[in-house]
Amino acid sequence: MNQKNGRTDPGPLRERARSLSISQATIDETLEWATPRQLDAIDRMLATELANREASKRARLMRQARLPVPKSLDGYDFANVRLPDGYTKEQLTGLDFAAKAQDLVFYGKTGRGKTHLATALGMLAIEQG
Structure with missing residues (x-):
């Protein structure tokens, strides 16, 4: 998490938590009692979860698409x-x-x-x- 005026900036953590449908009340309460290191750990966990969900979504879409052979536009004439x-x-x-x-x-x-x-x-x- 970013340091802002000597304090940990909770902005990115809030955004990640909200995108995972964690309530604003839960986020606010956690921000009140958690230490900066705990907030960093929570933020890392949320970022990892979001990345894993995105990777799973893409893998699911690839399976659903049933494309014959993976291709890209790199070098396409x-x-x-x-x-x-x-x-x-x-x-x-x-x-x-x-x-x-x-x-x-x-x-x-x-x-x-x-x-x-x-x-x-x-x-x-x-x-x-």
């Missing part, structure tokens, strides 16, 4: 990809279509990277939650 007029590669890789609940349709000859692109975008969406 966009030379054979034609996007609609006014639509950029950055919009595609930024997952703008997902935020707008739009569908994508990939079509073309065999071996052009349609499945690779779809899988990589799916994995990117999972990574971003």
Whole structure:
């Protein structure tokens, strides 16, 4: 936890505890009696729990997606990809279509990277939650 004016700053601990649905009353009471070392231990425990939950969520989403083989956009050759007029590669890789609940349709000859692109975008969406 951060030191602020010689005292431990409870801000990050409060945020983590609230994101785990711990009541404000419980947080306030704990902050009253806990020593700075105890607060550091509690904060570390909450941060670890949040990280573990996020990792579990991503693993669950990967299982649910049933992607054929993990792929990424690193090194993907966009030379054979034609996007609609006014639509950029950055919009595609930024997952703008997902935020707008739009569908994508990939079509073309065999071996052009349609499945690779779809899988990589799916994995990117999972990574971003």
